[in-house]
Amino acid sequence: MAAQTADLIVVGAGQGGVPLAVDFAKAGKRVVLFERKHLGGTCVNVGCTPSKAFLASAHNAGRARAAAAIGVHCDVRLDVPAVMKRVNAIRGEWHDGVEKRLRDASVQIVMAEAHFVGERTLEGGGVTVKAPIVVLDTGTSPACPPIEGLSEVPYFTNETFFDQTNLPRRFIVVGGGYIGLELGQGLRRLGCEVTILETGKRLIPREDADATEVLAKALRDDGVDLRVGRQATCTHGPGEVSVRLDDGTEIKADAILVAAGRTPNTGALDCAKSGVELDERKFVKTDAHLRTTCKGVYALGEVAGQPAFTHVSWEDYRRVKAVIEGGTRTKDDRVLAYCTFTEPQLGRVGMNEEEARRKGRDVRVVTYQLEDDARAIEWNLQRGFYRLVVDAKSDEILGATLVGYEAGEFVHTILAHMEAGSTWRVLERSVHIHPTFNEGLPSLARKLL
Numbered sequence: 001m002a003a004q005t006a007d008l009i010v011v012g013a014g015q016g017g018v019p020l021a022v023d024f025a026k027a028g029k030r031v032v033l034f035e036r037k038h039l040g041g042t043c044v045n046v047g048c049t050p051s052k053a054f055l056a057s058a059h060n061a062g063r064a065r066a067a068a069a070i071g072v073h074c075d076v077r078l079d080v081p082a083v084m085k086r087v088n089a090i091r092g093e094w095h096d097g098v099e100k101r102l103r104d105a106s107v108q109i110v111m112a113e114a115h116f117v118g119e120r121t122l123e124g125g126g127v128t129v130k131a132p133i134v135v136l137d138t139g140t141s142p143a144c145p146p147i148e149g150l151s152e153v154p155y156f157t158n159e160t161f162f163d164q165t166n167l168p169r170r171f172i173v174v175g176g177g178y179i180g181l182e183l184g185q186g187l188r189r190l191g192c193e194v195t196i197l198e199t200g201k202r203l204i205p206r207e208d209a210d211a212t213e214v215l216a217k218a219l220r221d222d223g224v225d226l227r228v229g230r231q232a233t234c235t236h237g238p239g240e241v242s243v244r245l246d247d248g249t250e251i252k253a254d255a256i257l258v259a260a261g262r263t264p265n266t267g268a269l270d271c272a273k274s275g276v277e278l279d280e281r282k283f284v285k286t287d288a289h290l291r292t293t294c295k296g297v298y299a300l301g302e303v304a305g306q307p308a309f310t311h312v313s314w315e316d317y318r319r320v321k322a323v324i325e326g327g328t329r330t331k332d333d334r335v336l337a338y339c340t341f342t343e344p345q346l347g348r349v350g351m352n353e354e355e356a357r358r359k360g361r362d363v364r365v366v367t368y369q370l371e372d373d374a375r376a377i378e379w380n381l382q383r384g385f386y387r388l389v390v391d392a393k394s395d396e397i398l399g400a401t402l403v404g405y406e407a408g409e410f411v412h413t414i415l416a417h418m419e420a421g422s423t424w425r426v427l428e429r430s431v432h433i434h435p436t437f438n439e440g441l442p443s444l445a446r447k448l449l
C-alpha cells in the first residue's frame with residue numbers, strides 16, 4: 001500500500017506527544033498520531049492520575065487516624081470499591097479529555113503500535129505514513145527485576161494495579177523506589193497488610209540517606225513491613241504468593257505489585273530502519289535539542305532518557321516545538337524538581353550535596369528540623385526537615401531537599417529562586433507569613449549567616 005503523507009507523525013500519545021500533535025494540527029498541519037494502548041499515556045491512565053487519586057483516599061484515612069493525637073477521634077470506615085471506582089472515573093475523564101482535544105484539532109488518530117518501515121516512514125494498524133518530521137514519545141514500561149521465580153508468579157504492575165475493583169488483604173510490593181513507597185503506603189492506609197521488598201541497599205538511593213530514613217520510619221509507623229537489602233525467591237500456590245528472603249523469613253501474600261524500574265518502549269519501533277540510534281540501555285539517543293541521529297526525527301520524555309516525570313515530558317514538548325520552529329531550546333535549560341507523594345512528602349529541586357560535590361562544586365549545606373517549626377508543632381506534623389545546598393563562593397542556590405507535610409508544594413519557592421538566579425541571601429531576607437510551613441525556608445537560609 002502506498003504511504004500517506006503528513007506534515008508531522010507523533011508516535012505515542014504521552015505527555016509531550018499530545019500537545020505537540022494538537023498545536024501543529026491547530027496550525028493547519030496534517031498530523032498523524034499512533035497510539036498502541038491508551039490516549040494520554042502513562043500519566044493519565046496508569047501513572048500520576050490514578051495513583052494520586054488513590055493516595056488522596058489513602059492519605060485522608062491516614063490523616064483521620066493521626067488526628068487522635070490532637071484530640072480528634074475519627075471512626076475510619078473504608079469503602080475500597082468506592083475508592084477504586086473514583087480512581088477509575090477520574091482517569092476515564094482525563095483520557096476522554098485527551099481524545100476530545102485530539103479530535104477537535106483534527107489529528108488523525110491511529111490506535112495501533114507503530115514501527116519504522118523506512119526513513120521517517122511509519123506503519124501501524126494498516127496505515128503507512130511518511131512525514132518530514134517524526135516525534136517519538138513512546139515512554140517506558142515496567143521492568144521485571146531479576147528475582148528468582150518472579151517471572152513465573154502472577155503479579156500486578158502499574159499497568160494493571162488500578163483496574164482492581166477491590167484490594168486483596170495482603171500485598172507484597174517489590175521495589176522501594178518512589179512508586180513502590182507511594183503505593184505501598186497507600187495500600188497500608190487502605191487496610192491491606194503490606195510488605196515492601198527492596199533488594200538494593202537503600203530506598204531511593206539518589207536521595208539523602210536521612211531523608212529516606214524519615215520516609216522509612218513513617219511507613220513503619222503506619223505498619224508497613226519494610227525489607228531492605230534482602231535477596232528473595234518467589235513461588236506461588238493456589239490463591240497465594242510466597243516470598244522467601246535470604247535471612248530465612250517467608251512472607252505470604254495474596255498479591256504482588258512490581259514497581260522496580262522501567263524499560264524504554266523502543267523494542268517494537270525498529271528504529272534502525274530510519275537510522276535512529278539507541279544507546280546501550282535502549283533509550284533513543286538524542287542531542288541537547290532532543291534531535292535523534294536521523295534528520296527530522298525527534299524524541300522526548302522518558303524514551304529519550306529524560307527524567308521520568310510528567311512535567312519533564314510536557315516541558316520537552318515545548319522544547320521540541322521551539323527547535324522544529326528554528327529555536328534553540330535545550331533539554332537541560334530548566335531547574336528540575338519532583339516529589340515523592342508519601343506522607344510525609346519528599347520534595348526535591350536541583351542538586352543534593354552528593355551530586356553537587358560530584359560536579360566539583362564547593363558547597364555549604366544547612367538543615368532545619370521541622371521539630372523546631374511553629375506550624376509543624378501546632379499541627380503535630382514535625383516529621384522531616386528542610387535542607388539547602390548552596391555554592392560557597394557565589395551564594396547561588398544549588399538545590400534543596402524538603403521532607404515534610406506537603407513538601408512538594410513548598411519546594412516551588414526554592415525552584416522560583418533558582419530559576420530567577422537569586423541567591424540564598426534573597427531567600428534569607430524574605431519575610432514569609434507566620435505561621436506557615438513556607439516560613440521555614442527563610443529560617444533555613446538564615447542558618448547560613
Ligand SMILES: Cc1cc2nc3c(=O)[nH]c(=O)nc-3n(C[C@H](O)[C@H](O)[C@H](O)COP(=O)(O)OP(=O)(O)OC[C@H]3O[C@@H](n4cnc5c(N)ncnc54)[C@H](O)[C@@H]3O)c2cc1C
Nearest residue numbers: 012014015036041042043047114138139301302308309310
Ligand atoms: C505509578 C506511577 C506514578 C507516577 N506518578 C508520577 C507523578 O506523580 N508525577 C510525575 O511527574 N510523574 C509520575 N509518573 C511518571 C509519569 O507518568 C511519566 O514520566 C510520564 O507519563 C512519561 O511520559 P512520556 O510522555 O515520556 O510517555 P508516556 O506517558 O508513557 O506515553 C508513551 C505512550 O506511547 C505509547 N507507545 C509506546 N510504544 C508505541 C508504539 N510503538 N506505537 C504506538 N504507541 C506506542 C504507549 O502506549 C504510551 O501511551 C508516574 C509513573 C507511574 C508508573
